[in-house]
Amino acid sequence: MIAAAVQLAKGVPKHAVLENELPTNEVLRNELPNDAVPNSALIDQDELIERGWSALPPGYRIPAVAPTLQEARAYCRILAESHYENFHVASFFLPKALRPHFHAIYAYCRVSDDLGDEVGDTAQALALLGVWGRELDACYEGHARHPVFVALAETIRACNIPKEPFADLLTAFRQDQTVTRYESMPDVLEYCRYSANPVGRLVLYACGEVPPDKIDENFRLSDATCSALQLANFWQDVRVDFAKDRVYLPQNDMRRFGVSDETIALGVATAEFRALLRHEIAFTRSLFEQGLPLIGRVQRDLALDLDLFSRGGLEILNAIERRDYDVLSARPAISKSTKLALALRALGGKALPFLRLGPQSAGNAA
Numbered sequence: 109m110i111a112a113a114v115q116l117a118k119g120v121p122k123h124a125v126l127e128n129e130l131p132t133n134e135v136l137r138n139e140l141p142n143d144a145v146p147n148s149a150l151i152d153q154d155e156l157i158e159r160g161w162s163a164l165p166p167g168y169r170i171p172a173v174a175p176t177l178q179e180a181r182a183y184c185r186i187l188a189e190s191h192y193e194n195f196h197v198a199s200f201f202l203p204k205a206l207r208p209h210f211h212a213i214y215a216y217c218r219v220s221d222d223l224g225d226e227v228g229d230t231a232q233a234l235a236l237l238g239v240w241g242r243e244l245d246a247c248y249e250g251h252a253r254h255p256v257f258v259a260l261a262e263t264i265r266a267c268n269i270p271k272e273p274f275a276d277l278l279t280a281f282r283q284d285q286t287v288t289r290y291e292s293m294p295d296v297l298e299y300c301r302y303s304a305n306p307v308g309r310l311v312l313y314a315c316g317e318v319p320p321d322k323i324d325e326n327f328r329l330s331d332a333t334c335s336a337l338q339l340a341n342f343w344q345d346v347r348v349d350f351a352k353d354r355v356y357l358p359q360n361d362m363r364r365f366g367v368s369d370e371t372i373a374l375g376v377a378t379a380e381f382r383a384l385l386r387h388e389i390a391f392t393r394s395l396f397e398q399g400l401p402l403i404g405r406v407q408r409d410l411a412l413d414l415d416l417f418s419r420g421g422l423e424i425l426n427a428i429e430r431r432d433y434d435v436l437s438a439r440p441a442i443s444k445s446t447k448l449a450l451a452l453r454a455l456g457g458k459a460l461p462f463l464r465l466g467p468q469s470a471g472n473a474a
Contacts, residue, residue: 157239160223160232168219170243172253179209180258184215187256202409209267209314212259217277217307219256224281224287225352233285244271262326269313273306285355293358295393296342297335304338306333326405333399338393340424343385346372346435348373361387377434385433389425396422 247257280303308330342356365384427440
């Protein structure tokens with residue numbers, strides 16, 4: 109799902125297309141209300157915002173004049189299809205009418221994530237996320253300017269999407285700026301509630317899979333899948349995240365298995381570290397298993413995407429296991445041939461439902 113697309117896109121060059129192909133316009137200064145803070149603080153805030161925008165592609169800035177819906181949708185499509193190769197594969201299986209909605213949702217997630225992760229300065233990132241949150245408010249009030257929100261406004265209208273899942277994502281990106289360790293797995297899953305689960309819910313809204321008699325169970329199953337995808341990415345990227353001073357391995361599990369930050373810093377997968385990863389992957393696989401029944405509850409086109417990304421997440425776990433849980437000396441990756449095989453198997457499940465993943469398939473999905 110889109111959550112997987114955003115998280116698994118880490119490390120992919122992000123900005124080349126934006127710098128060269130997306131339109132840029134005269135930019136409005138994003139000022140706070142004059143009576144909100146003292147003038148000196150206003151100047152500091154404006155400087156933080158300007159420095160933050162300067163660290164990002166010009167096309168990310170908020171234009172003075174809002175684009176047309178057609179222009180905004182083109183912006184989102186380019187952003188989605190150029191930033192993440194598997195997004196193009198996944199969206200290919202969707203009905204054509206749904207693709208602009210997926211492009212808009214992905215673009216919102218992508219830019220939000222970049223505002224938090226790609227600026228390189230906590231104060232600047234928080235200032236930009238504040239600007240982005242105000243633009244989200246403007247979107248729901250009917251006067252958005254940024255192309256992402258112009259496109260998103262039509263998706264929100266057509267699919268009747270509430271603000272909460274979009275706002276929850278911003279909560280996670282703000283949290284990334286200040287919280288770098290989590291004491292227990294429930295704490296990590298609470299983070300996933302904001303960082304991953306909202307995207308699955310957005311997908312269900314976009315695909316019309318939120319009828320009153322199914323919404324609660326669909327959300328529960330989607331949350332399990334999205335949290336599992338997020339955890340799989342965490343275990344794949346232990347070294348990458350540590351370089352940003354972030355550790356998502358629960359601290360109480362690290363103590364129980366005798367693993368410390370120094371273990372990660374040295375880049376050597378000790379027996380204790382391998383045992384810790386084995387434990388976390390077993391839990392993550394159980395989460396995937398909890399979410400798999402959703403595949404049989406939704407329309408076939410969405411079922412294919414759910415199947416594809418669940419297989420992809422499970423294959424990450426398989427890749428870690430094949431390395432005997434050593435994610436420190438090299439990042440486990442899925443080869444293009446394996447990705448193609450996963451897509452073909454998911455496509456087979458669309459035509460032949462007995463080939464779909466099911467609750468008993470999480471151990472040998474790939």
